[in-house]
Each structure stands twice: as C-alpha cells, then as structure tokens.
Amino acid sequence: MGIHFGVDYYPEHWPRERWETDAKLMKEMGVQVVRMAEFSWFKMEPALGEFHFEWLEEAVALLDSYGIKTILGTPTAAPPAWIVRKNPEIQPIDREGRRRYFGGRHHDCQSNAVYRAHIRRFVTAFAKQFADNPGVIGWQIDNELGNSHGDLCMCSSCRQLYQKWLKRKYGTIEALNEAWGAAFWSQGYNDFDQIGTPLITAAGENPSAMLDWKCYCSDLVVNFAEWQADIIRENCPNHFITHNYMGFDNKVDYYDLGTLLDFVSNDIYPAGHWQKQPHQPENELAACHDVVRGYKKKPFWMMEQQAGMAGWEIMGRALEPGQMSAWAMQSVAHGADAVVFFRWRTCAMGTEQYWHGILGHSGRPGRTYYEAQKLTQTFAKYMDDFEGTMPDPEVAIVHSFRQNYAFDIQPNHPQLRYVEQLQKYYKALHGKKIPVDFVQDMDDLSKYKLVIAPLQYLMTPGLEQHYMDYVEGGGHLVLTMRTGVKDANNLCMTDRELPGRLGELCGIEVPEYDCLLETTGGVLYGKKEYAVEKWCDIIELKGANQIAEYSTGFYRQTPAITENPYGKGTAWYIGTEPGEELMEDIMTYMIGVCGIRTLGTAADGVEMMTRESDDKVWLFVINHTGDEQVYHLHGMYTMLEGEKEEQLLPYEVQLFVGNKFQK
Ligand code: GLA
Ligand code: ZN
Numbered sequence: 001m002g003i004h005f006g007v008d009y010y011p012e013h014w015p016r017e018r019w020e021t022d023a024k025l026m027k028e029m030g031v032q033v034v035r036m037a038e039f040s041w042f043k044m045e046p047a048l049g050e051f052h053f054e055w056l057e058e059a060v061a062l063l064d065s066y067g068i069k070t071i072l073g074t075p076t077a078a079p080p081a082w083i084v085r086k087n088p089e090i091q092p093i094d095r096e097g098r099r100r101y102f103g104g105r106h107h108d109c110q111s112n113a114v115y116r117a118h119i120r121r122f123v124t125a126f127a128k129q130f131a132d133n134p135g136v137i138g139w140q141i142d143n144e145l146g147n148s149h150g151d152l153c154m155c156s157s158c159r160q161l162y163q164k165w166l167k168r169k170y171g172t173i174e175a176l177n178e179a180w181g182a183a184f185w186s187q188g189y190n191d192f193d194q195i196g197t198p199l200i201t202a203a204g205e206n207p208s209a210m211l212d213w214k215c216y217c218s219d220l221v222v223n224f225a226e227w228q229a230d231i232i233r234e235n236c237p238n239h240f241i242t243h244n245y246m247g248f249d250n251k252v253d254y255y256d257l258g259t260l261l262d263f264v265s266n267d268i269y270p271a272g273h274w275q276k277q278p279h280q281p282e283n284e285l286a287a288c289h290d291v292v293r294g295y296k297k298k299p300f301w302m303m304e305q306q307a308g309m310a311g312w313e314i315m316g317r318a319l320e321p322g323q324m325s326a327w328a329m330q331s332v333a334h335g336a337d338a339v340v341f342f343r344w345r346t347c348a349m350g351t352e353q354y355w356h357g358i359l360g361h362s363g364r365p366g367r368t369y370y371e372a373q374k375l376t377q378t379f380a381k382y383m384d385d386f387e388g389t390m391p392d393p394e395v396a397i398v399h400s401f402r403q404n405y406a407f408d409i410q411p412n413h414p415q416l417r418y419v420e421q422l423q424k425y426y427k428a429l430h431g432k433k434i435p436v437d438f439v440q441d442m443d444d445l446s447k448y449k450l451v452i453a454p455l456q457y458l459m460t461p462g463l464e465q466h467y468m469d470y471v472e473g474g475g476h477l478v479l480t481m482r483t484g485v486k487d488a489n490n491l492c493m494t495d496r497e498l499p500g501r502l503g504e505l506c507g508i509e510v511p512e513y514d515c516l517l518e519t520t521g522g523v524l525y526g527k528k529e530y531a532v533e534k535w536c537d538i539i540e541l542k543g544a545n546q547i548a549e550y551s552t553g554f555y556r557q558t559p560a561i562t563e564n565p566y567g568k569g570t571a572w573y574i575g576t577e578p579g580e581e582l583m584e585d586i587m588t589y590m591i592g593v594c595g596i597r598t599l600g601t602a603a604d605g606v607e608m609m610t611r612e613s614d615d616k617v618w619l620f621v622i623n624h625t626g627d628e629q630v631y632h633l634h635g636m637y638t639m640l641e642g643e644k645e646e647q648l649l650p651y652e653v654q655l656f657v658g659n660k661f662q663k
Helices: 016-029 054-065 081-086 113-130 156-170 173-179 207-235 254-258 282-296 323-333 367-386 401-409 418-431 461-472 502-506 580-594
Strands: 005-008 033-036 069-073 136-140 240-242 265-268 300-306 336-342 395-398 436-439 450-453 476-480 508-515 521-525 528-541 545-550 559-566 569-574 576-578 600-602 606-612 616-623 629-633 638-641 653-659
Touching (some): 005 367, 033 336, 156 207, 207 240, 207 254, 254 282, 282 323, 282 606, 300 323, 323 606, 367 638, 418 576, 461 476, 461 559, 476 502, 502 559, 521 580, 528 545, 576 580, 606 629
Parallel strands (some): 005 336, 300 336, 476 569
Antiparallel strands (some): 528 576, 545 559, 559 569, 600 629
16 A cells, blocks of 8 residues: 555654554554654754754654654754854845844755755764664655745855856856846946845845846755755665645745655645635645646645644634545645645644644544544545546646746736736636646647646747747647746847737737726627726737727727637737636637536536546546535546535545546
8 A cells, every 4th residue: 555644743742652642543543654853953963963863763663663654854944053053154144134043943044054064964864874764765855945035045155156156157247237237227247246145225126136036046945955865865865855845935946946856745724824714715726736746747745734723823714624635635636646734733832832733732533633534544545546647637827937036026017926827817727627737838838738828928039939839730829918028137128029929929019008007907808898907918910810809998999819820729819817707708718719628517616636547537526615516527437435426515525437538
C-alpha cells in the first residue's frame, strides 16, 4: 500500500510519555506518514556543535514500529537564539531599513554567508544522522520559502549579491542603464557598486529595476534551496526531497524551484482567518491545486491540509462536519497522491496555540479525528490505483511569475491583480465542469484545444512567434487587454501599436485605451448588455470579426471582443475584463467552437474532476456545500463510493471509474 495520509507532528511539544498514545491513535486513524522537526533546531542543537538527535530518533523509531514513516524538515526557517546572539547580522533588513528581530520565525537572511555556514554544519549532521534510518523516507527543505520574506532582505550581503547578479546579467553598467531606462529622473549609474537593494524611496520606483529585484529574490531563494538539497543529497542520497509551496504565492518562481525537487508539495488553508469568508471559494482552491500540479507537471503532495479551525491572534470559522474531507479529496482529485493534515494535535503554546489539529488541546479523539479516520478508511485503497495519474485537460491557462511581478509593480488599474484575473477565467470553466491545466507560456501548447493567456504584458519576439505557431497549427488562443505592452525589461515598446506583432495574429490594432478608474463599463454581446471592469482597449479591426462591442464611453459601438481565423486556428482578443455574466457567456461560446468536453452539469459548489491513466478515468464528484445537491454526468462511469448516483449529501465525496474517453 502506498502512502496517502499523514499528519504534521510535533512530539517535542508533548511529554515523552504521550508519544505512544499518539502513535497508536495515528495508526488507528490510518496515518502512514508524519512530517517532523522543521522548527526544532534548538532542540536538536542547543549549543554550537552539540547535537541532540536522540529524541527525534526515538520518535521516528516509535512511529516506525507502528508502520508510520517520517519526513524530516530542515529547521532553517527559525534559527535559534544562540545563533542570532552570536551572529546578529543574519537577521534580515526590511524595506524601511529596519532589522527584523528574533522572537517569531523567518528572522533570517538567506544570502548571509555566516548563516549559510551554520546551516551547512547543522544540515550535514542532520542528514548524516538519518541517512540510514529505516523510518525516514524523505526531506522537506526549510518551510514555505517566501513566507514572511515579502519585503526582505535589504542587508549588505543581499546588496552585494544583487550587484553580482546584475553584473552577470548585463555585463556592463551601460547595458544596465539602458535596460532600466535610467535616463529618467537622473537614475544612471557609473558602476554596479552604486546600486542598492530597493529600500523605501522618497517617491516612486523604477519598474525595470523592481522587476530585476523580484527575479533576483526568486533566484536567491532557489539557490538557497538548491544548496540545501545538495547538502542532503551528498549525505543522504536515498531519500526524496520536497518543499511545501503556498499555491500561487509569488516570492519565488515555483517552476524554477520545482526543478531541484523530486516532487512538489503544497499547503492549503481554505478557512484561514485571512481568507474570503466563510472560506475561500472552491474554484479558487481548485485553481491552486491545478497550478501546483503544473509546477512540475506531476502529481504532488499536500504537506499541510487544513484539519481544524485556523487561528493566531484571531480565529477563522469552525469546519462543518464533512468539510475537511471534501477539501482533502479535492486535493486528491486535482493530483495529490498524499494528504498530510496540519496538525496532529492542537498545541498549547506559542503563536499557533489556536491553530487546531486533528486532536484538540485535550488530545482526546473527537469529531475531527473520527471524520479523518472514516476518510482514510474509505479512500486510501483507491488511491493506490490512481497514484501517479494526472488529469488530462483540453484547456490550459498560461501562468507566469514574471507577468505577475510586472503587475505587482504596476497594476495599471488599482484593483487589477494578475492571479485574480487568471482565476476569473478559471472560475467560468470550473463552473462548467471543465478541467484546466496551468502552463508556462513557452510550454508546448499543441495538446490543448483552447489556451487562455490573460495579460501577456511583457512580450518577447520568441513568445509572439510561439503563440502564432500554436494558432497557425490549429490552436484556439484567447489574448486579452494589456498584451504586448512591454519588453522583457519592463520598458514600453515603441515600434508599433499594441498589441505588437500579436495584432497580426488577432487581426486588430489597439491605438488607444481607457482605464476604468472608479467606474465600470458596458459591452453589447448578442442582444444583451453586460458589465465589464477595469479596462477598455480601444480596438481597430484589421481583418478580425467583432463579436462584442462597447456600450459605454466615447468608444461605444467599437469592438470589445474580436475573433480572427489564423492558419488552421482562431485567435480571440478580449479588450476588457468581462464581468461574471459576460465571462460565462463568452466562455460558453468559445468552448462550443473548440468542442470541449464537460464532465457533467451541476450547481456551483458541486465540483467534478478526473484523474486518468492510459485506459481508465477516475471521476470525483464533490459537494462543497452544506446542502443536498443533484447533478448529471456526461459519460459512463461505475460508482466506487457514494450513497446515491446523481444525488449528493452535504459535503459528500463520490468516486467513479470509467474507461478512458477516446479523443
Ligand atoms: C503555515 C506553516 C506552518 C503553520 C501553518 C499555520 O502553512 O507552514 O508552519 O505555521 O501555516 O499557521
Ligand atoms: Zn540579507
């Protein structure tokens, strides 16, 4: 039996006498794996070079005797006080030039050579110690790289490294001045050593410099992880290495990070107190899983799946009966091969004493424990069958960290958010029960019938050609507002009207535009008027057909959405942000033209998703609501789990199997 369910476990928070009870309860719940030690540096090295791994070895062995394997985390997201006391310079500096001190976590600078020396010493000993331990199967590097490092680190070590990075990229300072448009506001440099980390300015920022800074920060984190992975692989060659991602979070380019991992893991808290209430909508969660699967084009693990009420200083909503299971199986439906719940037992101390686990503070099995037990007993056996399989979508949405960075730097419209924009397109497809992949722009797109590439703001000749080739060969491509605006250095392009060469592909030109600041706009599509938001490209037809027109603004009755046959395919251009209703209807039209399969029909809140092998399809139908629901499937399936076909109890998860549909 493969490993499919686990918990994040902190034995060091509890007396030794309790561990056996934990192991026994875990086994009875169906736990096969724990992650441990990712915040336990002080316990493992209370003073320089004084290693104490015996408590952890004891915990690993005890769990192993119950058939539970261990993933170890390198504890580098929380260096202990004695290191910080000895080397205060490893604490990071924020944008305002303030030091961030010890007392929470993430109080570290990832470029600092002294800190890296501490890590090398510790991780080498740690990896060696557990290299041949039969209870250990793998490693997690650090914890949520990028978390809390948003405006870090501006220290002198980071400054030097940034200068080197720029020198490697540009070669000469003249090339950098050119690429950064340094003629503006007298921002030219004579030498790389004049360039600082982006500390807070009196007014404004250079968008080109900021784009480089964000890419540099991502490279630094990837380098930090790779360097740790090398230490582990050198001393402990037989275990896998993973890292717990945070969905769409963008401090680090997760595609780059994925190249050094055996597989990607993710953390998800749908009812976190910072989320939309009462919880993050399931279509946004689904998009998160799909992008995580896309980072390595492989099934992934959930390293932290929400088990109970979330909370630090304040708390989120309690999870309704069945909700945790529905979210866990949603992860599985989208490609997770294992689900590790955060955390085993609600801890009694520290910042996260209200972050609830499978067990409450009392440590007695209750509602959540029995729900998790039922979940593992019901689904673990099937997960063996579809382990390693992937969904096989006909639609892809293009996702890019660089575009995301560019819109973080200049959102164009104050409410425009790159990921949110992608999710608006995703939501319409998700509601129609159409599986979606997230892909990188330069990926081979030819297997997809429909590719949606929102906000292709930064453009290169290579990417223009790539999109043109895709459509030429028969693909259907959706491009949108703010496409082809800038070059790779975040400088506006000046040699043609928008959207550059892609205007040829779309059969249009965009000589002007309007930002819908503090207002909304309207579009006429068919006979109906719809609301649109944020932006209106003012489009001139150069061979394309108009399929919708603006109904507001001085540009009313001019094209808002266009369609252009090109080669064997079609290029659509959407010059605005469609409101929800228009998005629905326009997507219905496009999937009709592309002949895209839908898995079935059901209300929002009922999710359908598949994982597919060469000959089989596993279909999940998940009720994310507290009400009974009905649905209808397109296709022939046999029910493996569920009460009644075409009907769902509140939060019910049903599983079907069928033969692979021949495309
Ligand atoms: C993150 C971290 C965990 C824990 C949880 C809850 O996802 O990885 O260590 O802090 O959040 O806050
Ligand atoms: Zn630093």
